[in-house]
Amino acid sequence: xxxxxxxxxxxxxxxxxxxxxxxxxxxxxxxxxxxxxxxxxxxxxxxxxxxxxxxxxxxxxxxxxxxxxxxxxxxxxxxxxxxxxxxxxxxxxxxxxxxxxxxxxxxxxxxxxxxxx
Amino acid sequence: xxxxxxxxxxxxxxxxxxxxxxxxxxxxxxxxxxxxxxxxxxxxxxxxxxxxxxxxxxxxxxxxxxxxxxxxxxxxxxxxxxxxxxxxxxxxxxxxxxxxxxxxxx
Numbered sequence: 372x373x374x375x376x377x378x379x380x381x382x383x384x385x386x387x388x389x390x391x392x393x394x395x396x397x398x399x400x401x402x403x404x405x406x407x408x409x410x411x412x413x414x415x416x417x418x419x420x421x422x423x424x425x426x427x428x429x430x431x432x433x434x435x436x437x438x439x440x441x442x443x444x445x446x447x448x449x450x451x452x453x454x455x456x457x458x459x460x461x462x463x464x465x466x467x468x469x470x471x472x473x474x475x476x477x478x479x480x481x482x483x484x485x486x487x488x
Numbered sequence: 489x490x491x492x493x494x495x496x497x498x499x500x501x502x503x504x505x506x507x508x509x510x511x512x513x514x515x516x517x518x519x520x521x522x523x524x525x526x527x528x529x530x531x532x533x534x535x536x537x538x539x540x541x542x543x544x545x546x547x548x549x550x551x552x553x554x555x556x557x558x559x560x561x562x563x564x565x566x567x568x569x570x571x572x573x574x575x576x577x578x579x580x581x582x583x584x585x586x587x588x589x590x591x592x593x594x
Contacts, residue, residue: 375529406583415573415585416522416530416573416575416588418582418583418584418585421583432582466529468530473518473520473536474520474532474535475520476532476535477529477532478531479529480527480528
């Protein structure tokens with residue numbers, strides 16, 4: 372079955388960087404777009420970024436454009452999110468999700484990122 | 489572009505819960521629904537307005553009319569208590585989530 376496991380979250384100081392990872396299994400990873408989605412405490416879901424199966428097509432939400440970079444390594448069945456210039460507003464649970472092109476049909480359990488001094 | 493949901497819906501066990509999601513682009517875009525429980529991976533419970541993924545109980549159904557999509561849970565069970573989010577896309581194809589609805593089973 373499809374499994375997505377995020378890692379890399381933790382406590383980070385404002386202005387610093389952090390890299391999240393997501394390891395996929397149970398499907399042909401390179402066949403699928405993948406997305407990052409977050410949920411801040413007490414807030415709703417927010418889509419952040421997607422990347423195509425080949426990595427050739429990438430899109431970002433305006434809220435993270437220029438600060439976050441999505442990438443993937445199909446040989447390792449892995450998705451990444453490099454986050455920089457972090458602020459308290461980036462504190463959230465970060466999910467990776469399999470992206471069908473119109474919706475997200477499988478999600479990981481998320482990794483918590485806390486930005487605080 | 490926004491998708492508007494009621495903040496909360498309360499329902500007694502065995503009754504019917506209806507969660508609405510309104511957005512100007514919904515006549516042209518499908519709606520999707522996710523169930524989010526604390527500490528768990530979010531789950532897709534409805535796609536293309538009214539299609540149920542495998543493994544989702546039949547008590548979950550969806551409908552669409554004009555600028556509103558609706559998720560209906562018939563015969564609500566305690567395990568259905570969760571936050572529910574609708575999702576669609578704006579005219580540029582950017583994904584958008586609704587504000588979320590907390591379903592409380594009394």
